[in-house]
Amino acid sequence: MNSIRSRLLVWLIGALLLSSLLASALTYEMAWRGFNAIRDYGLEQIAYSIVRHDTQDWLTDQPDPEPSTPADPTQAAEPTPNPIQDDGQFVSQIWTSNGRLIYSSLTDTGPPLQEPGLHQVEWDGTRWRIYTLRDRERVIQVATPAERRWRAFLEYVPALLAPLVLLLVLLGFLISAAVSGALQPLRRLREEIGARDVALLSPLEPDEMPDEILPLVDTLNQLLAKVDRLLATQRAFLADVAHELNTPLAAIKLQVQLAQQARAQGQPVSLDELEAGIERAVHLVAQLLQMARLEPDARPLEMQPVALEQLARERVLAFLPQAEHKQIDLGLESDGPLEVKGDLHQLRVLIDNLIDNALRYCPEGARIDVRLQRQDGRKRLEVADDGPGIADADKARVLQRFVRLRPADTTGSGLGMAIVRQIAEQHQASLSLLDTPGGGLTVRIEWPAGGLA
Template sequence: MNSIRQRLLFWQITALIVTSVLVSAFTYHLAWQAFNRVRDFGMEQIAHSVVRHGVRPHSWALDPPEHAAPRPTARPAPQDNPPPWVTDDLGRFISQIWSTDAELLYASVEGIGPPLQEPGFHNVEWSGEAWRVYTLVDDEEIVQIAKTESDRASSFAQMAPWLLVPVALLVLLLGLLIRVAVNRALAPLEALGQDIRRRDEKDLQAIATDGLPEEVAPLGQALNQLLERVSRLLTRQRQMLADAAHELNTPLAAVKLQAQLTRRAPPGEREAALDELDQGIARSTHLVAQLLQMARLEADGRERQPVPLRLDQLAADVVAAFSARAEARGIDLGLDRREAATVQADPQDLRVLLDNLVDNALRHTPPGSRVDLHVEQAEGRAQLSVNDNGPGIAEADRQRVLERFVRLNPQNEATGSGLGLAIVAQIAQQNGGLLTLASSPPGGLSVRVAFSALPTT
């Protein structure tokens, strides 16, 4: 049962039914006690009426009819099997008048009735039935009134169902009211769901939360935050697709032109044309690779797994991987300062970050330059620096180069795609790092990424 409506209705109606059963049982108990008190009061009033009005035994008691037995002169013994003419009258009450000497003077059913009891109310077993007996002692006589318990129960049973009718009507009415109340309480959720279902994939406007109840308003606000993030992500992705299409157009056109020139080149110049074609293909491949890296970062679809990572060891691995390329360009690439430093980050992200930093430095420094990596730890911070002695970046342009597809010297084909530092900035942000650009001591560019350091073992 996953429906909130069904859960609310189930628990509320169940609570209503359980409460109604308990109230009905309590009401039945109180009504039964009140009914018995009323009946006892009636028996008591009959006894007092006999005494008050001086009722005496009827004359037939001295001259009984032929079918009646002679009036006993002493207290009669209980009869276990009274004659049939007596049992027909047992459904009503029996009244008896006794002398102060415990001699039965009168009985509404001649010679029959419960034995004489002490003054007050008593429950007596007589003639196989339970009786309720009230005995009143006067100066001249003793009056005793008896009534069967079964007669009381049958009389109460006739009126008991009418006690349950109000409870049943109450349960029915409250059940309907509970259903209406639950439907009205959940109406804002239904309206919110309908509003979302009516929207298409292009409608990412915020949901109106002014009229929502306090319990539903946080849900609407969370949905608005999600819609805002999705809208920003889609905007960035659309912009990236547009930029990627524009950026890919130039190198692909260049590759196509170089292929045509290679085909037409005379045999002596074909080798140089093929080298140009290889360089164009390499630039296009590099651009596509960086576009894929940026797309993965923008989509944020991969679940990052931060682990303790030795930053100095990672820097050494990257230097070893790029050493052949640096040597081919005549660039001195090295790790001149290597302090043990451990950070909490995603290994794949940090490898992409370092690859882009070193690749960017090798692309933008002329042959014969120097690129140095520094890894140091101080005051709880681990810092990785990539320094070169190339042309550097003016301070006014340092923030701008962190954006995508920004190239300060677009005429120079060796400047790359304009994505390297943008990828580095996004990875640093997603892994809790701080990226800064500064001037290196030799006069080139120094790119520094600082992370919170972990204790190094």
């Protein structure tokens, strides 16, 4: 049962039913006691009524009167009618003080004499409710069968429970309506979210929302804002990618057309420009793939201890042929083994982009130093060159995507430093662009003491 409405109805109506059963039991018990009290009071009043209206002297033992002789001997005496059998709701008896029954509304003796007060006894296979009253020299006893009282009470039970049943049904409908009304804001929220598409990610209106839903609405608004920013970033990224890819691809297409024309005219075909365009496109695609992997939730970081000195030495050796081709002095300076906690693949990409950027922008004969240092518990990676450097006004811009300060002097894509910045942020490391003493640029990545490093 995953429906909130169903759960609420089950709990509320279940609680209502249990409460109603308890209330019915209590009502029944209280009504039964009250009914008994009233009937017992009725027995008491009957007993007192007999005392008030009894004028015969039951204590005088007189001989039975002689039967009268009819005037006409030939006329038979009328038969004496049989006494009326009291089959009503009670039996009345009158006893002498010494316990002799002198009157009973039944033809037989009736229930035995009891002490003054209320009693419940078994007699002749029937349970009797008896009230006994002692008055002067007489004892009045009034009794009623308990079964008659029970049947009389059962006649009132339907009328007693009918209002409770009606109340139960009414409350059931009211609870169902109340639950539906209370869940109406959730339905409106669902409809509002369902009506939105990717083009409409504006925040949800929290007006008239219950206090319990406001945290959910706030969380959804935060999520919508994040998704909106992510989509805006992706749209801008795709637009930049389309623009950046268009240039090398157009150049490649032009070089192919020129090569075809030269071959058709029997002229020597030069593929150097074509090769350069292909190299630039390949480099751009590779960096675009790196940027895609750095997008949030694209791939979780696999944080582990990384031997940074060993990794830096490996990457320096990988770039040595390219550095020797441009007659650039590429070297590694280290204070010893250095270990940080991070994603090995991402840190390799970071070092590659730092070295590749330095090689692309440094002229022939320049020097590039990769340094690993420790200072005050912090661990530091630096790539310093003596190239043209970057002006202070451009240092913030160069960390953005597709920003090339000197596009005519290099085949870079403008993504290298943006990739470095994003990897540093993911590893909670700081990124600084500093001027190299004597000219050039020093890129510093520093892990804080006691942090992830």
